[in-house]
Amino acid sequence: MKIKTVAMIALLALVLTGCTSGRPDAAPGNAAAGGTVSLTGGVPEVVQPLEVRQLVHDTMKDKRIAFIPLLYKGYKITTEWGVQLQRGFESLGSTFTVYDSNFDTDQMVRIIDDLIKSKKADALILHNPDLNVLTQQIKEAQAAGIYVVVLNMTSNQSGDVFIGADLVSMAEEITNKAAVDCKADGKNQIALINGPATDPWNVLYEEGVKTAAEEQGLEIVDTTDSKWQADLASQQAATMIERHGADLCALMVPWDVVALPAGNAVKTAEDEGRVAKDQVGVYAIDSSSDGCEGISDGLIRASIAYDQSGIGTGALLAVQQLFELGNAPGSQRSVAYVPYVVIDKTNMSQVTFACYFGS
């Protein structure tokens, strides 16, 4: 009995001492991963142009860059980034691979886990679906000596670089635009067709719209989660018109891909006489060539074009810079925003980065 008790205590002690919380302490990797030749510390102050070209190529050669978007094939926004990245990295001799998680968060986590654990990448370019979900992966990647660049959708855990849109400002601006139109019509009710609640895009957009709506005296009468799905957005738009009909003047939809079906639902309602013509406008964010078509067809009244191609190029530059400077992953963090502009029928053809093709 006594022996058993002692043995149990010993075992328990062993188990307890063997426990770790796994909380990564601030233990940064001591060096950048990768290539044999590196520009650690950046480009020399005085250097021949040919020499510096060679140095950059040597640094970037055989670097493995992995891009893990929420979804890829058939989505102009991510292909626009991917195409820029591909062109850039391939010209530098790096390997660029797209891993399509196909709108499946679990799948995305598994892909990233696999890339980190099998050391299949020197830099990760992430497109984050949820504020918390990639926390661990970002930390682990940096601890494993992999740079992390996050595109457009921010995370609670910072990567080395974030490049994307300043969504709060964009949301305020498009709401101001909607306010102008609403006031002209003598109405003040707007509704949001947003994304999933913990989606970073959703969180920031709602914040911007709320702030501007308050300032402008607009009332947000409804908020739904479209899960970024066209059919849901279309249903939700129809329902909102049904419920708030007479006083509604704007549907705020933060992505043209879901703004288009919402616009179609509005058009159908107008055709069926359930709402007055031009009473409800759809205000979007982003404008691929499809979005622009929607604007010219009157499905979307106004949108904000932001530099998608610039996000791709920016990520390309950020990755190059990370490798050239050679700081340990996670040791410094920076955020960069791309330019944006409000577009509608009148000006969209004059904005360079509006109506992009994703190619």
Added chain:
Amino acid sequence: MEAAVPLSLAMILSVAIVVMVPLGINDGGSILEEVATKGLLAIGLTVVLVAGGIDLSIGSILGVTALSTLILDRVYGVPMLLVVVLAPVIGAAFGAINGFLIAKIKTRPFITTLVTLIAFRGVAKWLEETYSSRLVVPSTSDIWYFLGQGTIVGIPTPTALFIIILVIAHLSLTRSRWGWHLTSVGSDRRSARRNGINVERSVFSAYILSGALAGFAGLLASARFGRADSGVGLGFEIIVLTAVVLGGVSLSGGRGSVIRAAVGMFVVTIIQQATIVLRMDNGYFATLLAIVLLFFAVLDLKWGTYRERFAAKLSLDPGMTAVGPLIDVTVLDTLWTVNGRLTDAPPIGLGLIEGAEDCAIDDGGHLYCGDRRGWIWRFEGPDHAEGKVFARTGGLPLGHAWDLNGNLLVAVGGMGVQRILADGTTELVANQVKRSRFSLHDDSAIRFADDLDVAPDGSIYVSEFSSRTSAAEYMLEFVECRPNGRLIRINPDGSTEVVIKNYVSPNGVCTSHDGQSILVASTGLFRVDRLWISGPKKGQLEPVLEDLPGYPDNMNRASDGNYWMSFVAMRTPVSDLLMKYPAMRRRMTKELPVDEWFVPQLNVSCVLKFTDSGQVLKVLWDETLENYPMVTSINEHEGSLYLSGVQNNRLGRLELDPEDRGSIDTRRVPMTQQARTSFSEAEK
């Protein structure tokens, strides 16, 4: 054993994947993490499947609990330790809804859990809409980290917890009353109920457990990902279902092991990891999974139908036996020459009895004998003209003997050893022995008790013809001829012990006249051995008779200090030849129906008398084979020989030659002063 085929196919599949796909040691970590979460669901689903149900709602329960734990922690600030406890409780509450509907209201498990799959997901969506925006703050508790990324003795926490739960679940399912009840309910609900098992409670507990495990898995998923949307666990049910079916858990209930389910989970996760490493679209994984599930579900169905036949073929492994010289009984004027001395023995119970293997006579001269319908007959002495069913054993009554108190002991095939009291009631003496260690085959039950006798100290020696086959499958033993049998001693205190193991078809058992040894007949090797139970050679086995011309059956003491023995079959040159060719015998069992198998000549009736030293004194036959085509036991009593036969429709009573008559009471246990039998006391 039963899941060997699906499980080995699954293992081959995973090895093939590992070989074909560049999966490295680095994928091991990801696979383990994945298995730890979904493996908990697999354990729950296995328990439900074993209980004869199905639980499709596990993925949804996981989703709801995952969200609930985040809400409890981040919105309500519930202490993390409490959240850890609450997670399985929440899961169990949802499981209780399933359990209530299925066990109490008696709805169909498939439809019920399909509905709750959607309903619980709806709850998750409502939670998401209500709370998600408040869940964006990152977690701060160390317990989250510990559950998600920590380690216990170097093993990642989720994996360590999973292993602990797996072991507990395995032990509970295989070694506890609860587990046995669950398995019985899943195998056959109706007979479970008739055996007094609370079916409702068993089924209900299975769903509760499944829910609780899903709840705990939800906690682990939250700790690992911190995903705060309602899509956590979406589609897990099909992944887990595939895994458990791959692991050989039967969809039709009653058969399955959580360990094997965990192996199946590994296989599925390896497939999943392979699709990720190969950068395949996740649609491929879903399709692959569907194909695998379909294949293994069909296998489960077919395997379930043909399993026993297949297992019988697989487990039948004829042995090669070197056969000694064969005495030709057809040569005239030898000791062994066929004769007609049994032919005219007057019958007892003609037309009443069906296959009495052995018989016994009490003090009052009343005759008791078995019947293959499970009965024990009693024929009134002294003429045995009238008989009635005296007792019912429920199995196949074989050897008979009197114990020290004068009660009748019967070796009952399928039941063990029973004692029959004077009022005709039966009581169990023993039906199990300690299971042999390191044996895959569970040999703890006494399945095929054949003959028995009592030693002077009151212990009972029982031969078990085979610990692998039942009495109904004795033909398999003839064909296989391997040391599957054993001699078991039942001590006076009821404990049991195997005294000779690995013995080829032990059959007749007889205590020697001096009470020092036990004679055991090996039917398959046509020999008789002696086991010393006291004296200087105690514990040793030595031969008494070898190379007999027939296959020995029961043995009993004769009144003149010798022994009577009968042959159940005779050797022939062809049967001897077959003994040397096991492959031929195996082929025979595969290609021919049982009644066309070539086995020794069963329809004979040969009885012999031999001495303690192994000398055969005389041989009696019924050469016509009309009255006593098979004699399986000879009992001598007061100048008469009683002939029993397991395939005869009568007993025979033969007047003894005067030279055979001796003074020993054959029914008395040697070296004891047996009092009057309780049977004769009951008569008064």
